[in-house]
Each structure stands twice: as C-alpha cells, then as structure tokens.
Amino acid sequence: MNQPSDAVLPPSLPAGGEPGPVLTRRSWLTLPAWSAAGIVLTAVIFSAYALVYPERMPVAIGALVEAITGANPQPVHLSRPQQAPLSAVALLGKEIFYDQTLSASGTQSCASCHSPKNSYGPDNAFPVQLGGAHMSDAGYRPPPSLTYLYRQAPFSIGPDQGDTDAPVDLTQLASQATGAQRAQKTALAAPAAPAMVPQGGLFWDGRADTLQDQAIGPLTNPVEMANATPEDVARKLLQTKYLDQFKQIFGAGIVANPSLLISEAMFAVGRYQTEDSSFHAFTSKYDYWLEGKARLTHAELHGLQLFNDKDKANCAGCHLSQPGKDGLPPVFTDAQYEALGVPRNPAIPANKNPEFFDMGVCGPFREDLAKQTQYCGMFLTPTLRNVANRKVFFHNGVYHDLKQVMDFYNLRNTSPEKIYPRDASGKVQKYNDLPPRYHANVDVADAPFDRKLGEQPAMTEQDVQDIIAFMKTLSDGYKVEGS
Incomplete structure (x- = not known):
C-alpha cells in the first residue's frame, strides 16, 4: 500500500514530461484550518491540475482526502491471529x-518482569530489575517486552536457511561474513536478508531460539529467579497446585522425569504466549487506520x-511499518541486529567496573559467537508496538522517554x-x-546517522514531536x- 508521504505529487513524471505544480501532503496540512478561502483555492488548483495531468488525479485526490480527514485512502484487510479459548497446555502455562513459588525468593514470577499491565514489560523505570x-x-539488561514475539524466527546469520534438519554452524556462517559490506537499511525497501x-532469536542477543528456551533461562539465572539447579525447579513444580494438570496433559510418568517436567512446563509457557491474544492484540490506532x-x-x-522517509528519520528501515503481502500486520521490526553506539548507562551496577562491556551478540552472556568480533555491539531490534508504554529504552535502559530516544x-x-x-x-x-x-x-551509513559532525540534524524539533505522536x-x- 502507499504510505503517507511529503513527496511531490504526482510522484513521477511521464517520459519527457515537465514538473507539475508542487503539491505536497504537508502543504495541505498547513492551510489555515481549511478556511473557506483555502478550500476555494484548493478547488481552483485541482481543477487546473486535472486539466494538465488527468492521469494523476487519483493519486492526488487520495493524498488530499488523507490530509483533510486523516483517513487511509487505501485501506487493507489485516490477518490477525485467530482468537479461540486457550488450550489445556496454554492454561497450564498461564498458571506457571x-x-x-518457582523462584528462590518465593516472590518472583515471569510476570514480575513482564507485567501484563505494561505490555508484558517491566512496570517500573529501573534500568535493570532486581532478583536473586x-x-x-x-x-544486566532491562527485560524486553514479550509482546509480538509469536512470529520471531530462530537466530540465524545470512539468508533464511529454509526448512532443513541439518544443523547450522553459526561460527562458520559468521566467518564467511567477515569483510562483507554492511547492507543499507532503507525505509520501505525490502530488508537486506x-x-x-x-x-x-530472542533476548537482546538472540541466544534463545524459541519461547520455550527463553522461559527456561530466568529459572536458574542467579540474578533472576535464582534456582541453584534444574532439579530445584523440578522439585518446586512437583509441589504446585497444578501438578494434576501436568499429569492429565503429559501423563503420570512426567513426575519421575525432572528434565522432561521442566521442558514441558516451559513449553506450556510458550503456548500461553502464543495463544493468548493479549501478547499480540493488534488493536492499535495504526492498525485500525490501516483498515x-x-x-x-x-x-x-x-x-x-x-x-x-529514507532520508529523514528512516525508522522503517529497521522497524517495518507496512503489512505483508499476505495481510499480516507489521510487527515494527526486521528482527535484525544493529550496533547503534548508545551511551553507557552508569546506573547499571555492572558498569561500575570500567572493564565490563555488554557487547550483545559477541558476549558476554552469549558465548558461541565471542570470536566473531564484527558483531560486537549489536543488539536485537525490538518491536515498536506499545513503545510509548515503555519506561526504559535500548539494551542498557539508558533513556527513559521517547524524546530522549529521538x-x-x-x-x-x-x-x-x-x-x-x-x-x-x-x-x-x-x-x-x-x-x-x-x-x-557502529552504524554510520543509514539515515539519520549519515549526517556528519556539525551538519544540520535530519529532523527538526517539530519533526521529532510528530514522530513521537x-x-x-x-x-x-x-x-x-x-465499537
């Protein structure tokens, strides 16, 4: 679909044609309150325009309607996930x-850091959460939101590997990429897969491939739920009020197999996140505008x-804003990794050590790509859905509002x-x-990072406020x- 643009209308010229009147969508917005004089002037301009460029009038009229009313002149149908009652496995996952009681402290659950009241992210503005x-x-990092992860693919390097059972050697793929020119990120252009x-992948460094794997991690992390061993987790699961649900779903033998018990428990958590529509509601104003x-x-x-705008904010270069050809709503991320060079956050206790650096894909919490230093400083591009609800931003929580981010x-x-x-x-x-x-x-090629020291910034203060809006x-x- 065509996205709103300040591009000159009409957007293209026929062979050998001369430029037509400069009719920008932003210019329509500046007519004072669409006064009577403004409307008359517009009618005159469009009448003249229609005589000279009749073939371009549908585009121009669509832009005018959009500018006056705020409506999408080309609505689409969005294919949202089907809503249905939660399965027995998902209901078990919700309990978990x-x-x-599954934490060492007895006071921390998944929901403690992923609050449903705050788009399944933290409900406070701490740069990192307390646990143990x-x-x-x-x-070490602010927990990312758990929303809109249901379509996230496993971690990979390079082109989609397709349906294959062959194991992927990430180190070999990364080595092959050494010296390859970095792909440009351009808004409204196809991602450079x-x-x-x-x-x-999941987490800021992509070290988990599935929602199940992601759910397992915090259980034994010493600064999160802090169970000493997986066996400790299994013992706690055996003491829960929902143990009978385990037996009914997975069979009575599950209680005698601690590793399987944990695996199935976290599989259930993953099913809850996949089936419950609150994790991917697609009920934003933008969704309804698209429709x-x-x-x-x-x-x-x-x-x-x-x-x-690829020359201005260029947000859509990484945070894809258009529906897919199959009607899937955009999740506002290309799920790729970027080194942005955000400033160090002195509020993180680990950063008091000047020798400590969180470098994302190449460590320290992810170890398999530690030698692939071309990825040092790269972190997962998160979804921008519900971004206005967040209280901290970026992998180190250094900023606390969208104005600081912009x-x-x-x-x-x-x-x-x-x-x-x-x-x-x-x-x-x-x-x-x-x-x-x-x-x-660090990315210095993509707008707005392509500006040089002392140059005019890509965006004005008003531009920044409008992007936040x-x-x-x-x-x-x-x-x-x-409704």
Whole structure:
C-alpha cells in the first residue's frame, strides 16, 4: 500500500514530461484550518491540475482526502491471529507464568518482569530489575517486552536457511561474513536478508531460539529467579497446585522425569504466549487506520511520513511499518541486529567496573559467537508496538522517554557532545559503551546517522514531536468509534 508521504505529487513524471505544480501532503496540512478561502483555492488548483495531468488525479485526490480527514485512502484487510479459548497446555502455562513459588525468593514470577499491565514489560523505570534469592541482585539488561514475539524466527546469520534438519554452524556462517559490506537499511525497501547479518532469536542477543528456551533461562539465572539447579525447579513444580494438570496433559510418568517436567512446563509457557491474544492484540490506532476504521491527526500523519522517509528519520528501515503481502500486520521490526553506539548507562551496577562491556551478540552472556568480533555491539531490534508504554529504552535502559530516544538518533553524529559525556581532558567520549576496537561496527551509513559532525540534524524539533505522536498510535487498546 502507499504510505503517507511529503513527496511531490504526482510522484513521477511521464517520459519527457515537465514538473507539475508542487503539491505536497504537508502543504495541505498547513492551510489555515481549511478556511473557506483555502478550500476555494484548493478547488481552483485541482481543477487546473486535472486539466494538465488527468492521469494523476487519483493519486492526488487520495493524498488530499488523507490530509483533510486523516483517513487511509487505501485501506487493507489485516490477518490477525485467530482468537479461540486457550488450550489445556496454554492454561497450564498461564498458571506457571504467574507462579512466584518457582523462584528462590518465593516472590518472583515471569510476570514480575513482564507485567501484563505494561505490555508484558517491566512496570517500573529501573534500568535493570532486581532478583536473586533475596531480591537484591541487579540484572544486566532491562527485560524486553514479550509482546509480538509469536512470529520471531530462530537466530540465524545470512539468508533464511529454509526448512532443513541439518544443523547450522553459526561460527562458520559468521566467518564467511567477515569483510562483507554492511547492507543499507532503507525505509520501505525490502530488508537486506541476503546480507550476512544476524537476525531472529530472542533476548537482546538472540541466544534463545524459541519461547520455550527463553522461559527456561530466568529459572536458574542467579540474578533472576535464582534456582541453584534444574532439579530445584523440578522439585518446586512437583509441589504446585497444578501438578494434576501436568499429569492429565503429559501423563503420570512426567513426575519421575525432572528434565522432561521442566521442558514441558516451559513449553506450556510458550503456548500461553502464543495463544493468548493479549501478547499480540493488534488493536492499535495504526492498525485500525490501516483498515480504514480510524483517522490520524495531522501530527500523526506527518510523523508516519517522516517515519517512512529514507532520508529523514528512516525508522522503517529497521522497524517495518507496512503489512505483508499476505495481510499480516507489521510487527515494527526486521528482527535484525544493529550496533547503534548508545551511551553507557552508569546506573547499571555492572558498569561500575570500567572493564565490563555488554557487547550483545559477541558476549558476554552469549558465548558461541565471542570470536566473531564484527558483531560486537549489536543488539536485537525490538518491536515498536506499545513503545510509548515503555519506561526504559535500548539494551542498557539508558533513556527513559521517547524524546530522549529521538534526540539520540538525531544528534548522535551531528552534536555528539549532547549525547555522550566528556573525559577529564574535555574530549567527548563517543560510543563509550563499546571498546574502541569495535567502534567500526557502529552504524554510520543509514539515515539519520549519515549526517556528519556539525551538519544540520535530519529532523527538526517539530519533526521529532510528530514522530513521537505517530509512535503513540502503536499502543494497543485503541477504541474505534461505534465499537
């Protein structure tokens, strides 16, 4: 579908044609309150335009309707996941998801860090969460939201491997990618999947391939639920009020097999996340706008245009905004990994050690690609759905609101002194959360990072506010008029 744009209308010229009148969608928004004079002027311009360029009028009229009303001139049908009562396995998973007795402290469950009231992310603004046996141990990264993960593919490097049972050697694939030119990220262009880049997987570094694997990790993490061994987890599962559900679903023999008991328990948690629509509701204002059931404000429309503008914000270069050809709603991520060079967060206890660096795909929590240093500093691109509900941003929680995030993108290269601290000599410590030997991994090619020191930023202050207004339309729970 055509996304809103400030591109000159008509968007193209016939062979040998001359430029027509400069009719931009933003220009329509600036007519003062669509006064009577403005409407008359518009009618005159469009009448003249129709005489000269009749073949382009449908596009121009669609843009005009969109600008005046905020409606999507080309609504689509979205194929949302089917809603049905939860299966017995998913109901069991829901019990486990909220069960605090499975933690060493007896006070922490999956929902403690993934609150349903906050889009299954943390319900506080701490950069990292506390856990451990006494709920006093700090984590290393803010827990990402669990929403919109149902379509996430397993971690891979390079092109989709397709349906194959052959094991994939990630180290070999990564070695083959060494020296390969980094693919450009361009809004509204097809993702550069053939490039040898990491993609898919769960957690910030992609070390889990399935929701089941992701659920198992926190159980024995010493700074999270902090069980000493898997056997400890199994013993706690045997003492739960829902043990009979295990037996009914998986057979009575499950109680005699601790590893299978844990595996099936976390499989159930994964099924709960897959089946329960609250994890992928697709009820945002933007979804309804795509379907022609809601209208965007002028600020939201302009924000969407900038979001999709490859020379401006270029957000859609990584946070894909268009529905798929199969009607699947966009989840606002290409599921690839980027090194953005966000500033170090001194509020994370681990960062008090100047020798500690969280480098994402190449470690320290992921070990299998530690030698593939071309990926140091790369972290998973998260979904932007429900982004306005988040209280911390990026893998280290360094920012706490969308204005700070947008300023980082806008000013990182043009005014780095506004983003990074200075050392004792007064020098700006750019990319200070990544060892200098890996600074070449940081993206400087894609807009808005393609601006140079001292140049005009890609976005104005008003642009930033309009993009934020658009991102707020990605929050679930929007009520359509008449529903």
